[in-house]
Amino acid sequence: MKYKKKYEVNIPIMFIIGVILFLWVISHFMDGVSIIKNLTHIYSGNVELSELKEGNYISVDKVRVLGEMDKEDSSYIAHEMVEVNPLENRYYMVNINDKDNKYVSMVINQKQFLELNDGYVNDDGYIKKSREYDIFNSSFDFKVVKADYLHKQNVDDARIDMDNYEKRPVADLYDKIALVPVSFGNEKKEIIAVLVVFVCAVLSIIVSKPWKMITVEYVPQLEYNYVYKKQTDEKDERVLSEEMRSLKLDIGYYERQYSAIKDKVKKNVVSFGLIALIFIMIKQVVYDGYTQLMIINLGILNIIPYVSFIKMLVNIANLLLNRDTQISRSAMSAFNKAPAMTEINMRKVRLAKCDRILQERWNSINNS
Numbered sequence: 006m007k008y009k010k011k012y013e014v015n016i017p018i019m020f021i022i023g024v025i026l027f028l029w030v031i032s033h034f035m036d037g038v039s040i041i042k043n044l045t046h047i048y049s050g051n052v053e054l055s056e057l058k059e060g061n062y063i064s065v066d067k068v069r070v071l072g073e074m075d076k077e078d079s080s081y082i083a084h085e086m087v088e089v090n091p092l093e094n095r096y097y098m099v100n101i102n103d104k105d106n107k108y109v110s111m112v113i114n115q116k117q118f119l120e121l122n123d124g125y126v127n128d129d130g131y132i133k134k135s136r137e138y139d140i141f142n143s144s145f146d147f148k149v150v151k152a153d154y155l156h157k158q159n160v161d162d163a164r165i166d167m168d169n170y171e172k173r174p175v176a177d178l179y180d181k182i183a184l185v186p187v188s189f190g191n192e193k194k195e196i197i198a199v200l201v202v203f204v205c206a207v208l209s210i211i212v213s214k215p216w217k218m219i220t221v222e223y224v225p226q227l228e229y230n231y232v233y234k235k236q237t238d239e240k241d242e243r244v245l246s247e248e249m250r251s252l253k254l255d256i257g258y259y260e261r262q263y264s265a266i267k268d269k270v271k272k273n274v275v276s277f278g279l280i281a282l283i284f285i286m287i288k289q290v291v292y293d294g295y296t297q298l299m300i301i302n303l304g305i306l307n308i309i310p311y312v313s314f315i316k317m318l319v320n321i322a323n324l325l326l327n328r329d330t331q332i333s334r335s336a337m338s339a340f341n342k343a344p345a346m347t348e349i350n351m352r353k354v355r356l357a358k359c360d361r362i363l364q365e366r367w368n369s370i371n372n373s
């Protein structure tokens with residue numbers, strides 16, 4: 006029996022997860038470097054806004070919000086722009102330095118702090134500290150971010166609002182940067198998270214044994230079948246026995262191949278179930294059901310469930326293609342191949358013929 010060398014590539018799901026985690030680490034590496042660098046020098050409220058750059062941190066004692074007093078109910082009404090999607094983000098114009106009149110756009114979301122008009126701003130427009138939230142409880146800490154389209158829109162809206170105020174405030178609206186409230190402790194955790202994910206990525210790749218992903222298989226090739234010779238001689242019995250031995254080896258090979266495909270499907274189904282369960286738990290426990298926030302924070306890691314699902318579908322399709330059906334035979338013939346079960350059944354038929362011929366020969370010898 007002749008055999009053809011075949012290289013088979015099997016990429017484990019753990020290797021894919023490890024690579025994705027490693028790519029996430031690479032994409033967040035520079036962010037981690039920026040955090041480490043900027044946390045060594047945190048600016049105070051005396052700094053000029055023009056000196057601040059993206060990634061800098063600032064900590065101040067007082068923050069004033071652009072707005073005006075409502076004489077009817079004697080409350081301070083802050084300028085506010087609300088973005089409902091993806092989350093209820095609220096944009097304000099704030100001043101962090103009493104020595105100048107420059108105001109810059111600041112964004113907070115509903116999970117961090119309630120709207121500033123709801124009793125969290127005093128009559129002079131200064132934000133009150135509150136122990137109810139992780140931010141604005143002891144100090145006002147911010148991270149400098151790029152002023153995107155929404156921040157610039159907030160600045161434009163603030164200019165329109167200022168024209169409608171009964172007493173127009175003296176304010177210079179600055180749109181080169183913007184501010185996001187942060188916790189310095191959580192920022193440091195980002196660095197730890199990158200290191201933890203890096204370790205998980207390395208372990209996932211090692212556990213997947215990438216050096217075993219490429220294996221060499223020797224696929225049996227069909228040869229002329231001596232069973233169908235019409236003229237018999239004294240060597241037929243040995244030829245048939247050798248043919249039967251070769252057929253049994255081939256059947257064993259294809260059965261192992263088919264069994265391995267079924268095992269892959271089982272493992273992929275279990276892996277996808279676990280990964281889906283983990284992401285559902287993260288969504289509900291960590292992000293309180295906010296899918297959009299989870300997508301934003303996890304970034305490239307969000308593709309892990311999709312990769313696992315696609316890999317599961319591919320292996321299920323591979324299992325179906327290796328069954329002995331008319332559809333699978335037609336599909337595999339396009340690649341000049343035959344399904345594993347077709348190869349098995351074909352050889353079982355030939356093995357049965359060999360066995361029948363040998364039985365008939367032995368019966369004829371015994372009867373004579």
